[in-house]
Amino acid sequence: MDDIKNNNLKNASEHGIQAPLALLAELSHRCPLQCPYCSNPVQLEKKTGELTTDEWKSVIDQAVEMGMHQIHLSGGEPTVRHDLEDIVEHCSKEGLYTNLITSGVLLNPDRLKKLESLGLEHVQLSFQDTDHENADRIGGFKGGHAKKLEVAKWVRDVELPLTCNCVVHRQNIDNLENFIQMALDLDAERVEIAQVQYYGWALKNRAAFIPTPEQLDHATEIVEKARIDLKGKLVIDYVIPDYYAKHPKNCMGGWGRRFLNMNPKGDVLPCHAAETISHLKFDNVREKSLKWIWENSEAFNMYRGTDWMPDPCKSCDRKEIDWGGCRCQAMALTGDAKNTDPACSISPMHNEIFSMAAEEARRAPPEFIYRKYGVRFNSPI
Amino acid sequence: MTDILKIDDATIPKFPKHVKFRYNKARDEWVILAPERLVKLDPIAVEILKMVNGEREVKSISLELSKKFNAPEDTIISDVKEMLQNLSDKGFIEENG
Ligand code: SF4
Ligand code: SF4
Numbered sequence: 300m301d302d303i304k305n306n307n308l309k310n311a312s313e314h315g316i317q318a319p320l321a322l323l324a325e326l327s328h329r330c331p332l333q334c335p336y337c338s339n340p341v342q343l344e345k346k347t348g349e350l351t352t353d354e355w356k357s358v359i360d361q362a363v364e365m366g367m368h369q370i371h372l373s374g375g376e377p378t379v380r381h382d383l384e385d386i387v388e389h390c391s392k393e394g395l396y397t398n399l400i401t402s403g404v405l406l407n408p409d410r411l412k413k414l415e416s417l418g419l420e421h422v423q424l425s426f427q428d429t430d431h432e433n434a435d436r437i438g439g440f441k442g443g444h445a446k447k448l449e450v451a452k453w454v455r456d457v458e459l460p461l462t463c464n465c466v467v468h469r470q471n472i473d474n475l476e477n478f479i480q481m482a483l484d485l486d487a488e489r490v491e492i493a494q495v496q497y498y499g500w501a502l503k504n505r506a507a508f509i510p511t512p513e514q515l516d517h518a519t520e521i522v523e524k525a526r527i528d529l530k531g532k533l534v535i536d537y538v539i540p541d542y543y544a545k546h547p548k549n550c551m552g553g554w555g556r557r558f559l560n561m562n563p564k565g566d567v568l569p570c571h572a573a574e575t576i577s578h579l580k581f582d583n584v585r586e587k588s589l590k591w592i593w594e595n596s597e598a599f600n601m602y603r604g605t606d607w608m609p610d611p612c613k614s615c616d617r618k619e620i621d622w623g624g625c626r627c628q629a630m631a632l633t634g635d636a637k638n639t640d641p642a643c644s645i646s647p648m649h650n651e652i653f654s655m656a657a658e659e660a661r662r663a664p665p666e667f668i669y670r671k672y673g674v675r676f677n678s679p680i
Numbered sequence: 681m682t683d684i685l686k687i688d689d690a691t692i693p694k695f696p697k698h699v700k701f702r703y704n705k706a707r708d709e710w711v712i713l714a715p716e717r718l719v720k721l722d723p724i725a726v727e728i729l730k731m732v733n734g735e736r737e738v739k740s741i742s743l744e745l746s747k748k749f750n751a752p753e754d755t756i757i758s759d760v761k762e763m764l765q766n767l768s769d770k771g772f773i774e775e776n777g
């Protein structure tokens with residue numbers, strides 16, 4: 300059973316898909332913050348199920364053997380793991396470009412220095428707002444913002460490159476210029492401005508986050524201007540919410556085409572939100588090799604290529620550009636992951652869903668539902 | 681505000697700290713890696729970038745290449761400048777100094 304694929308779907312090679320480029324490693328779902336837009340699944344993984352240091356090392360070896368270039372050490376909060384140093388050292392020794400995606404609040408100068416000396420190559424530090432009070436309220440962590448500003452300084456002190464990750468939405472989007480200024484003040488190389496993506500926790504909180512089309516247009520203008528003004532000084536990556544885009548984003552470069560995501564217990568997912576598609580069965584690195592999984596896992600092959608697509612995607616000339624958008628969003632909003640992502644203006648469900656979202660954006664924002672262990676999650680809308 | 685780098689004969693190019701020029705054994709290819717970025721390179725670019733070490737000038741790099749490949753120096757130097765300029769505009773090359 301281990302070496303043969305257990306379904307009739309075409310596998311990666313049969314689709315002409317090469318080895319993945321990067322591994323997103325969710326080392327732990329534990330996190331001191333409680334962001335209500337967290338991309339982790341609503342059923343968070345417990346500490347006891349997490350892969351051990353040696354299991355991660357074996358995954359890293361396999362990733363390198365397959366030809367992957369980069370690893371993103373993420374979570375939850377990756378720094379909750381006391382073996383982060385061992386993992387970073389191993390990644391670096393094996394030649395992976397090693398990136399740490401962190402909220403920063405558990406870091407201290409010594410640890411950063413140690414991580415840098417072991418081969419860490421880049422830090423992505425998340426910010427909830429530029430206003431202290433609001434940032435701490437969104438993250439559900441008192442004093443968090445002040446700590447992050449300090450951490451950014453320590454990152455630069457050990458000469459590690461820094462990206463500020465800023466998730467923007469209706470409750471902080473008016474501070475967009477301040478976000479960019481903050482990144483400059485912190486001497487970051489890069490700032491990532493991403494609108495909330497609505498699945499999992501964020502979908503539960505959509506009404507609290509979704510900006511109005513006017514807010515969004517204004518934000519886009521600011522980014523475009525800053526990109527010109529700051530060319531050569533600060534790289535600005537900007538992700539617009541696809542609720543207001545004409546066509547969906549080319550999610551993950553296409554399902555199972557470029558990246559893979561591992562959750563803390565070793566399940567291998569085509570994207571970090573894939574667990575929201577409840578009928579998918581994921582394979583685990585404790586049972587199968589990473590290479591076998593990339594090639595043959597049903598969860599990957601199910602939505603690879605274009606054969607699975609119904610109309611309108613099936614007969615659309617963009618189908619190999621955006622691959623029909625995001626499967627998780629299609630699942631969350633239409634109840635069937637195969638459907639055209641309703642973010643696409645061609646989707647028959649687009650108008651109904653997006654006028655509802657736009658309506659939410661005009662009303663007063665409701666209270667947050669914070670990301671917490673043990674919260675049950677049934678119907679998304 | 682740093683001005684946009686203009687690559688000329690005397691420029692000493694180097695990779696910024698967050699940018700890595702690396703050989704991937706499994707794929708048998710050289711690539712440029714940066715956060716969320718991956719640049720595939722043609723064989724000529726690889727030859728040029730192997731000599732980028734933060735010490736050598738564009739001119740000296742070009743000279744060595746023109747000897748190695750037995751090609752006219754002025755064509756090589758303009759190719760080298762064009763390629764490095766392109767990478768510099770994208771933030772993958774900076775000047776040492
Ligand atoms: S989004 Fe917030 S809660 Fe989720 S892992 Fe990141 S910092 Fe923690
Ligand atoms: S119909 Fe499908 S393939 Fe066409 S643009 Fe929309 S999501 Fe993309």
